[in-house]
Amino acid sequence: MPPVISSWRDAILAALAEALRVVLAGIPVIIGALVILIIGWIIAGIFNGLTIRLLRALRFDQIADKAGLDEFIERTGVKLSPTEVIGLLVKWFVRIIALVAAADALNVPQVSVFLTQILLYLPNVIAAVLILILGALVARFVADVVKGAASSADLAADTANLLSGVTYWAILLVTIMAAIEQLGVARVLSGTVLTGIVGAVALTAALAFGLGCKELAGDIIAGRALQTNISPKDKITVGEHSGTVEKVGATSLVLDTPSGKVILPNTEVARSTVIKS
Structure with a gap:
């Protein structure tokens, strides 16, 4: 060979x-x-x-x-x-x-290091989920309290829902920011971006609250004026409704008529001709 x-x-x-x-x-x-x-x-x-x-x-x-x-x-x-x-x-x-x-x-050290980083990050994910759950529970509870208080104050259902919704999302926004911070994402985002997000949400909430409370403010002001002239048990006629005044609330007047109770917004009563008998 x-x-x-x-x-x-x-x-x-x-x-x-x-x-x-x-x-x-x-x-x-x-x-x-x-x-x-x-x-x-x-x-x-x-x-x-x-x-x-x-x-x-x-x-x-x-x-x-x-x-x-x-x-x-x-x-x-x-x-x-x-x-x-x-x-x-x-x-x-x-x-x-x-x-x-x-x-x-x-x-294989490279794979081991990569997996270790994931392993160390998972507790942050679990903690962020728990923060979201607890924050959402608190937001729901406080929103329900606000809604109940608004209803007790004789505020309209739409107004009570608006106040409750603004409260819920305000608390939830803070909770989401806390969860993002726990995940470490907040350190990546710039402070300007975070401030812009918070400012935009706050501005939207303020506009919604202001537009929603415009009618509410009118009812409250009208209610103050009506309470000086109309008292419970007065027999009055407002437009097509006649009956006995049951209550002059902060935003509405409750009239007990033969056909049942009628709830009239204070602004509507103030604009109408009221006949006392």
Whole structure:
């Protein structure tokens, strides 16, 4: 055999032998990494089930529904309940731990570092979700209190809903900003952009409140004037309505007529001819 061919053969055989040695040496490492992944996936499934059971025992879905989180999740197209979403986050938290351990076993530091960064970020996501839930609950509660107080003050239903809505979205905006800060996104956005967003929302709310309260202010002013001339139990006629005055409220007059109670806005009464009998 010519020397050139013999040297080529020896080189090829040496390369194949080295490759086989590397493969054989790496098989235990690969098997170990696979075992880590399998165990990690099993533990992740167990933690997912335990988390869902715990949250359901705590009636987490009902709490999230009151906060409006259920509706938000449905709008995103996710077909999972809030409990299942949290369970999924916990499952992937454990899975990523297993992936990091497997990457370390395979001696792939770049993958390990990347997965570790994701692992360290997941608690921020969970914390942001909890902030949103708690903030939405507080916003809903305070908005209901404002609506109840407005109704007790004899404000019109539209006005009460407007005040309640402005209160809800104002608190929810602060909550969203807190959640964004928790995620670290706020540090990326410039202060000017954040100020612009807050200013735009505040301006919109102020305009809506001002336009909505224009009629309310007229009713309140008219009510003050009516209370000096009309008292409960007075028998009056306002336009086509005749009956006994039951109440002169802050924004409306309640008239007990033969056909039932009639509620008239104070501005309408003030503009009409009132006949006292």
